[in-house]
Amino acid sequence: MVPALTAGFPVQARLAKAELDKVAVTPEPGARAPLALPVTDASADRATSLGAVLDGHPALLLPVDYTCGNVCDPMIGLSADALAATGLRPEDRRLILVGIDPKDDTATARARIAAVWGDRPGGPAILVAGAKEIGELTGDLGYRFTYxxxxxxxxHPAAALLLTGDGRLARVLSPLALDGKDLRLALAEAGEGRVGTLSDRLALLCYGFDAAKGVYAPLIGRILVVSGVVTVAAIALLITALIRVRRRQEISAGGA
Incomplete structure (x- = not known):
């Protein structure tokens, strides 16, 4: 199964380690999303603002690359499943996607999310914006990425940014490890305007190979390590079982 998980990654990543080390979520105390930020709602092809999309409700904001075939797709899918598992009403468990690539248009964004979303009910807010607006939003939230x-x-960081209804950054979460019960609690706290302890640095990358080290990106690296450990353990158990069977056969033959 591991090759399927890594197949979408570029054959070789070309960014230097120093550049990749800058990619992280490092929000300042009191970080807040700019509610007046002009964006385009790709679902309706209409201009709006981030505040209008948020509409006073807590939401999970995912900065994504709509043409990314790496971690973005599972990040969106797992976030959707975790939000559904909270059992909250749709208006209390909003998912907002915002593209980080200003080249992506509304048609590209719609097509990508339709393919990822599948037959899940409802759907996220799908936003696109210009380079200036993307820079303002990510800068205000301490979300740092590189091209x-x-x-x-x-x-870019594989991160979910939990916003309160007035745009404050309440928590930084990993969308690849969301639990419905914990997310429900976090959303309830954000709905009350409470801000939890923000991560000092969330640096799980959505990017291919690290050319500086010649290894997989952190997510895939962890998957490979776990898979390797499981494989070695299985082989060890098989060898142990074969040795025991051989000894029993030798004992039986000696007794005969």
Whole structure:
């Protein structure tokens, strides 16, 4: 199963380690999303603002690359499943996607999310914006990413930003490890305007190979490590079982 998970990654990432080390979520105390930020709602092809989309409700905001085939797709899918598992009403468990690539238009964003969302009920707010607006939003929230011109791809944190109804950053979460029960509690706290302890640094990358080290990106690396440990353990158990069977056969033969 591991090759399928890694198949979407570029053959080689070209960003240097120093550039990748800058990619993280490092919010300042009191970080807040700019509610007046102009964005385009790709679902309706209409201009709006981030505040209008938030509409006074807590929401999970995911900065994504709509043409990314790496971690973005499972990040969106797992976030959707976790939100559904909270059991909250749709208006109390909003998912807002915002593109980090200003080249992505509304048609591209709609097509990508339709493919990822599948037959799940409802749907997220799908937003696109210009380079200036993207820079303002990510800068205010401490979300730092970088562009790789050689592969036309982005190295960006795989992070879910939980916002309160008035745009304050309440928590930084990993969308790949969301639990419905815990997310429900976090959303309830955000709905009350409470802000939890923000991560000092969330640096799980949505990017391919780290050329500086010649290893997989952190997510895939962890998957490979776990898979390797399980494989070695299985082989060890098989060898142990075969040795025991051989000894029993030798004992039986000796007794005969």
């Amino acid at each position: 790789d011109r050689s592969t036309d791809s982005f190295a």
